[in-house]
Amino acid sequence: MFDFKFDWCKEMEIGVPIVDAQHQELFRIGRDLEQLIFRGQNATKQELLSLVCELREYISYHFYTEEELMATHNYPSLSQHITSHNKFRTNIVDIDLPLLGQRPDLVLPQIKESLQDFLFNHVLTEDKALGIYIIKLAS
Numbered sequence: 001m002f003d004f005k006f007d008w009c010k011e012m013e014i015g016v017p018i019v020d021a022q023h024q025e026l027f028r029i030g031r032d033l034e035q036l037i038f039r040g041q042n043a044t045k046q047e048l049l050s051l052v053c054e055l056r057e058y059i060s061y062h063f064y065t066e067e068e069l070m071a072t073h074n075y076p077s078l079s080q081h082i083t084s085h086n087k088f089r090t091n092i093v094d095i096d097l098p099l100l101g102q103r104p105d106l107v108l109p110q111i112k113e114s115l116q117d118f119l120f121n122h123v124l125t126e127d128k129a130l131g132i133y134i135i136k137l138a139s
Contacts, residue, residue, distance in 0.1 A: 005116050006030030012123055014131030019069070022062045023123055029055055030115050037108045045101045048108075052100065055115070056092055063089065066130070073134055081126055088118045 008027045013020045032051055036043045063085040070078045091114050100107040 005112075006034060006119075014123070014127045015135050016069070016131050019066060019127065019131070022058075022065060023119070023127070025058060026062065026115070026119060029058060030112070030119065033108065033112050033115065036104070037112060040105060043104055043108075048100050048104055049097065052092075052095055052097065052111070055111075059085075059089060059092060066127070069134070070130065073137055075130060075133055077126070077129065081130070084122060084126060088114070088122070091118075 006027045008024050012023060012027075014023075029051070033055075036047060036051060067078070067082060067085070069075075070081060075081070092111075095111060096107065
């Protein structure tokens with residue numbers, strides 16, 4: 001049985017509406033990725049390429065938003081957070097597109113694992129800390 005992992009839940013929220021909305025969009029992209037894995041070899045090269053391009057574009061947009069928010073609020077862990085973003089961004093940019101087109105059965109699960117690890121580990125630790133910091137400043 002296929003194990004779906006990208007179901008948004010309230011516990012993932014960090015309390016900053018714009019960031020929470022963007023995280024939900026990343027989960028949606030993750031669900032689309034799961035659907036392509038589920039379809040296996042029936043996924044077209046265009047669908048595969050579109051998904052990777054969307055993921056690349058959206059993480060750049062999301063990371064920019066978060067980093068601007070952190071800079072605006074003088075977040076003390078800004079540089080470490082940016083390092084975490086850059087590591088994940090490099091991972092996604094380095095996806096082997098020709099191999100993805102030839103062997104989606106090998107590459108898609110790797111992308112899923114990477115996105116899943118990043119979202120659950122990064123959001124539940126680093127982004128939660130950011131949310132707490134911003135909420136504390138506002139009160």
